[in-house]
Amino acid sequence: MRKFLFLLVPFFIQANNLTKGIPFLENSSFTNWAHTHECHPAKTFYPKNREDVQKIITEAIERNIPVKAVGSGHSMNNLWCTTGYFIKTDLLNDIISIDKKNMTVTAQCGIKMKYLFRILAKKGLAFTNQGMMAEQSIVGALATGTHGTGQTGVLSDYVIGAELIDGNGNFLRINKDENAELLPLIRVNLGALGFIYSITLQCEPLFRLKHKKITSSWDKMLEGKKYLEWYHKHDYFMFLGHPLTDTILIYTYDRTTKPVKKRWKVQLKEKLLMNKVMNYLQIKMAHWLPGVTNEFLDRFFHMMEHKSIRDYSYKLLSPLKSPPEIEDYIEEEIAIPIEHFDSAMREFLALYKKYEDRDFELFGVISCRFVKGTKESPLAPAYGRDSAYISINSMRHFAAYESFFKDFEAIMTKYDGRPHWGKFNHLDQAQVLQLYGQQAIDFNTARAKLDPNHLFGNEYLQDLFG
Ligand SMILES: Cc1cc2nc3c(=O)[nH]c(=O)nc-3n(C[C@H](O)[C@H](O)[C@H](O)COP(=O)(O)OP(=O)(O)OC[C@H]3O[C@@H](n4cnc5c(N)ncnc54)[C@H](O)[C@@H]3O)c2cc1C
Structure with missing residues (x-):
């Protein structure tokens, strides 16, 4: 069923530019799950692979247009909004690999957690922590620190790798061997460090x-x-x-x-x-x-x-x-x-x-x-x-x-x-700094490197992180 989602997406072809051939909508509006925030992006893209995402981001850099990814739009504030290029991740919804021996899964960013859980269960694996609901996209949930309850950390604690396209247009692998210093920061990232194409998570045996x-x-x-x-x-x-x-x-x-x-x-x-x-x-x-x-x-x-x-x-x-x-x-x-x-x-x-x-x-x-x-x-x-x-x-x-x-x-x-x-929430920069101290400073330092021009910035991030 997930494979055929693209049939529901109106398909427009754009001529003479990098994003030619990538499905998109122009001047549409989106609201979040709670209908508290509405967003009017100039263009909404539905990429189907990493190359599509790379092209959208390169074009946005060339044209100085802000970019924002959106998963399921379940966040109850405006952290997912943009007036520029909106990247809907609905079609990036596949499992890339499952390593049964090491009990890890690598998935594209847009897969809904409910599908991920079921596929993992068939392979005898499970996540240690889950939120109350599983309708969110995996990367959207991780970006905001989604949590459940119990004697475990939050879902993001189990992230052991990611593939990122940053605000400079660079593609980065992040794991314990490559760009390892970014691994902790990518776990709860508020969508501020770039577009996360895929994510690798540690699982445990099905229980x-x-x-x-x-x-x-x-x-x-x-x-x-x-x-x-x-x-x-x-x-x-x-x-x-x-x-x-x-x-x-x-x-x-x-x-x-x-x-x-x-x-x-x-x-x-x-x-x-x-x-x-x-x-x-x-x-x-x-x-x-x-x-x-x-x-x-x-x-x-x-x-x-x-x-x-x-x-x-x-x-x-x-x-x-x-x-x-x-x-x-x-x-x-x-x-x-x-x-x-x-x-x-x-x-x-x-x-x-x-x-x-x-x-x-x-x-x-x-x-x-x-x-x-x-x-x-x-x-x-x-x-x-x-x-x-x-x-x-x-x-x-x-x-x-x-x-x-x-x-x-x-x-x-x-x-x-x-x-x-x-x-x-009513957070501002001073409060974020007070509550997170060095962690907030490290996050902003990484952000300055990965997204120096705040391509992935928006009003929410401006208020909280500058
Ligand atoms: C009914 C309901 C129940 C909920 N239950 C819980 C709960 O039990 N526990 C809990 O902690 N929270 C809960 N939430 C909150 C929810 O988990 C978070 O808001 C989560 O971020 C939503 O995921 P999403 O896919 O909708 O992300 P979105 O809201 O679409 O996006 C969230 C952020 O992720 C970024 N993002 C998305 N995809 C990418 C990508 N590929 N690359 C880079 N950035 C990206 C977006 O730009 C945005 O900044 C609930 C929300 C609802 C509506």
């Missing part, structure tokens, strides 16, 4: 997990830093909650050698309720029936509780399957050192209460995920510290969302909170 959902309460989770026990006890642990409901829904996943055990009721609830109804309904309710939301969520969390099931990790770790687009949806996620999670969360819950007392429209479910701190990816928000990622969401048409998000950021800033690059 199964035992998964349970249990309800508990905010108090029980925060009291005496109980969440640390959950985090250390389980291979993967996260929870969802709402500040105005006492109930929270805990997810645990533990490695097992036992065979797959499914429960049809659990599958049905997951497919229909969690994926299709829950987000949509709770947001509608927050708007039209604000008083009912808490009651609804409380019941909903109890309904989703289940006994253990067992399945392959790639099937369980990304429970959001093709979530329906929610127009105007805004989400911000901030990673703080795990030891401060209870204090930060209590302050946040109090903040929420203050807003609620002012009778404003409510916000959605909060997700709390926990990630191991490593030193593999300098710009990962979890760099160097075990982290709790707290994610809040709202709708852009809800009154007071902006001031609420700013107040949330103010609390998390006290705890050295580092926002997710691919979600709503």
Whole structure:
């Protein structure tokens, strides 16, 4: 099916230039998944191989036109936007090689993670970490530091190689033997260092997990830093909650050698309720029936509780399957050192209460995920510290969302909170420098070499990195 995607792309032929023959659209507009940002590139290209990409970039350099790659457009800010040449990676969606002995995979940049997971599983391999959803392109997900939950680093930590076409038009192989100094910096790169044509990732043998959902309460989770026990006890642990409901829904996943055990009721609830109804309904309710939301969520969390099931990790770790687009949806996620999670969360819950007392429209479910701190990816928000990622969401048409998000950021800033690059944030250059120090300086130094004229720059990168 993926092979025939190009049939859907209108095909125009351009005469007398380098990009002749490469499918493109002129003056079209694109919006991201959440419909919060719209972008109007001069031309949108659909390259089919590395030579096509090279030609587009060379032409852009010659004509001094900015370039931006876009994967699935799931980022919830404008980091993917440009007014120049837009490179859609949908047709760069193949696996290049799988090395079963060393358990590595090399794939073109645009392959969707859900396909990658399935192909790897057939070869007996899996990723150690996965985000809640697998609709993103692999390189788009890596660029923003996409993470899941559990005793592992973020997805980018597993990058062991890449092929890059930089802002000078040069083609570079990056791995432990070639341009090795760039390897850490390419892991979370915000699309700022050039176009990544292919990526190589370390996998592990395919594994199964035992998964349970249990309800508990905010108090029980925060009291005496109980969440640390959950985090250390389980291979993967996260929870969802709402500040105005006492109930929270805990997810645990533990490695097992036992065979797959499914429960049809659990599958049905997951497919229909969690994926299709829950987000949509709770947001509608927050708007039209604000008083009912808490009651609804409380019941909903109890309904989703289940006994253990067992399945392959790639099937369980990304429970959001093709979530329906929610127009105007805004989400911000901030990673703080795990030891401060209870204090930060209590302050946040109090903040929420203050807003609620002012009778404003409510916000959605909060997700709390926990990630191991490593030193593999300098710009990962979890760099160097075990982290709790707290994610809040709202709708852009809800009154007071902006001031609420700013107040949330103010609390998390006290705890050295580092926002997710691919979600709503108010970061500026000074804050990036303060939060990442030498890592941000090293990133900018590499950027100055690889993209001296900021061919891959845009408004977002300008605000955050200059
Ligand atoms: C419903 C939903 C669920 C989500 N769940 C999670 C989650 O569980 N965990 C999490 O951490 N995040 C999550 N996210 C955020 C998401 O993972 C990131 O925003 C991710 O970057 C999106 O991938 P994409 O392919 O859509 O990238 P895009 O948004 O298209 O692009 C992201 C960045 O990558 C750059 N880029 C893309 N391809 C290339 C390339 N070939 N070369 C160079 N640069 C490139 C773009 O220019 C841009 O700067 C979620 C988002 C949504 C909408």
